[in-house]
Amino acid sequence: MKTDVLVVGAGPAGLLTSIFINKHDVLIIEEHNDVGIPKHCAGFVSKYYAEEIVSITGRDVLDNHYNSLxxxxxxxxxxxxxxxxxxxxxxxxxxxxxxxxxxxxxxxxIIFNTKGKPTSSLNKVLTKNCEIHCSKIIVADGSNSIFRKHFFKKYKSRLIGIQYIYRSSSQDTNTIHLLFNNLTPDFFQWLAPIDRDSILIGFASRNYFFTPDSIVKHIVKETGVQIGSKVEVFGGIIPFDKPLKQPIIGDKLFFIGDSVPVIKPYTGGGLLNILLLSTALGMSIDNNKPSLYLRIYELIRSRIIYEYIAVSFFKKIGYWIPPRIVYTLYRRNLLNPSDYDNHYRLLTRSLKIVPQLIIEILLDKL
Ligand SMILES: Cc1cc2nc3c(=O)[nH]c(=O)nc-3n(C[C@H](O)[C@H](O)[C@H](O)COP(=O)(O)OP(=O)(O)OC[C@H]3O[C@@H](n4cnc5c(N)ncnc54)[C@H](O)[C@@H]3O)c2cc1C
Structure with a gap:
């Protein structure tokens, strides 16, 4: 089989990049029998992302919005x-x-039920039924990327995220709760209404020392939300590593999405950077200019590395410290809703008020 551009994986990274390729034939291979499965993501995004994605897909992809955290x-x-x-x-x-x-x-x-495997050639991918020959390969096979394992090292570390949807009739559908405690010391737990009848409860950690049921019980007790029957359980891997130094091999193989990974190290959010990078990658492929992708990639990568170093530090001394800093910034009117996307800017701003912050946090703890 032949194509100009072969995309491995029909997740947000693979689908979005394909949408931005206009001058070439694109073939996407997806190992599952449909898009959107298996579910793993909580789906929380900023206002900026919501507006951008709605302009591409239409409004119905938005489930809910929140103005209180x-x-x-x-x-x-x-x-x-x-x-x-x-x-x-x-x-x-x-x-x-x-x-x-x-x-x-x-x-x-898009061809479903087709798992792509890397070969020694940068113009060929192997599937169960055939070889696919192409001039460019876009690797968008997510956090279990076999292409990443083949061409690079495994991630340094990863978190396992578990989520539940419960029936719950809530009056307040616009508040998200984030919990920081010793049940998952290296990440947080979350509870967010999806609509008037259901809520999402989730958490992530590298290792679990408590049962998922006991963590859910704690979240429910702490937030005071009433829950009914369990509707769904799903989850997945959140990679924790610096993005690859070089996301392109031989101007033929391009990595994007969780295979890189380009997630925000503190929250595990990957969707925004995928959106930003997929536009650049699509233009790069169309114009045969890898430098277009590399320029945006380098900008995003340097910010993620800065955040990654800070998060590695907070993982050691207390994962709860950044939200406490965010709250202090909020109290001083130094927090902007758009900071949701820009942890780099938040970090830089908080460094300027370190002495006051330490005093405030210490006084609060006494
Ligand atoms: C618990 C959890 C909560 C999250 N919450 C958020 C959030 O609130 N906000 C946010 O922004 N991000 C969140 N994320 C991260 C976000 O889900 C990812 O960053 C995003 O899904 C990555 O997109 P992707 O296309 O790179 O990979 P994926 O979404 O994993 O898609 C990869 C696709 O490739 C397919 N595939 C894999 N291997 C092959 C192969 N060899 N051949 C063919 N097909 C293959 C898979 O079936 C899949 O369809 C969360 C992640 C987890 C695990």
């Missing part, structure tokens, strides 16, 4: 409130279906 740090509550929504929830399976519709409308193809 409560940090629960060792049994104390810190509420951040903005008049307008600053966090949105994307319906991930629907997002992938809408993106796939656009892929088809561009006459690109």
């Amino acid at each position: 409560v940090f629960h740090i060792h049994n104390r509550k810190y509420n951040i409130y903005f008049k307008d929504p600053f966090i949105y929830r994307i319906n991930r399976p629907l997002l992938e279906h809408r993106l796939a519709d656009i892929v088809y409308s561009k006459n690109h193809r």
Whole structure:
């Protein structure tokens, strides 16, 4: 089989990049029998991301929005409130279906039930039934990337995220709760209403020393939310590593998405950087100019590395410290809703008020 551009993986990275390729034939191979499965993502994004993605897919991919965020740090509550929504929830399976519709409308193809395997050639991918020959390969096979394992090292570390959807009738559908405690010391737990009838409860950690049930019980008790029956359980891997130094091999193989990874190290959010990079990668492929992709990639990578170093430090001394800093910035009117996306800027701003911060945090702890 032959194609100009072969994309491995029909997740957000593979689908979005394909949408931005206009001058070449694109073939996407996906190992599952549909897009959007298996589910693993919580779907929380910023206002900026929500607006950008809606302009591509239409509004129905948005499930809910939030203008209130409560940090629960060792049994104390810190509420951040903005008049307008600053966090949105994307319906991930629907997002992938809408993106796939656009892929088809561009006459690109998706073949399901087809797992791609790397070969020693940068122009060939192996599947169960055939070899696919192409001039460029886009590696978008997510956090279990076999291409990454083949061409580079494994991730330094990873978190296992577990999520539940419960029936729950809530009056307050616009508040997200984030909990920081010793049940998952290297990440946080979250509870967010999806709509009036259901809520999402989730958490992530490298190792689990408590049962998922006991963690859910704690989240429910701490937030005071009433839950009914369990509707769904799903989860996945959040890679924790610096992005690859070089995401392109021989101007033929391009890595994007969780295979890199380009997630925000503190929250594990990957969708924004995928959106930013997929536009650049699509243009790069169309114009045969890898430098276009590299320029944006380097910008994003340097910020992630800065955040990665800070997060590695906070993992050692206390994962709860950054939200406490964020709350202090909020109290001083130094927090902007757009900081949701820009942890780099947040970190730089918080460094300027370190002495006051330490005093405030210490006084709060006494
Ligand atoms: C628990 C959890 C919560 C998260 N919450 C958020 C959040 O709130 N906000 C946010 O921004 N991000 C979140 N993320 C991260 C986000 O889900 C990822 O960054 C994003 O899904 C990565 O997209 P991707 O296309 O690179 O990979 P994926 O979404 O994993 O897609 C990869 C696709 O490739 C397919 N595939 C894999 N290997 C092959 C192969 N060899 N051949 C063919 N097909 C293959 C897979 O079936 C899949 O369809 C979360 C992740 C987890 C695990």
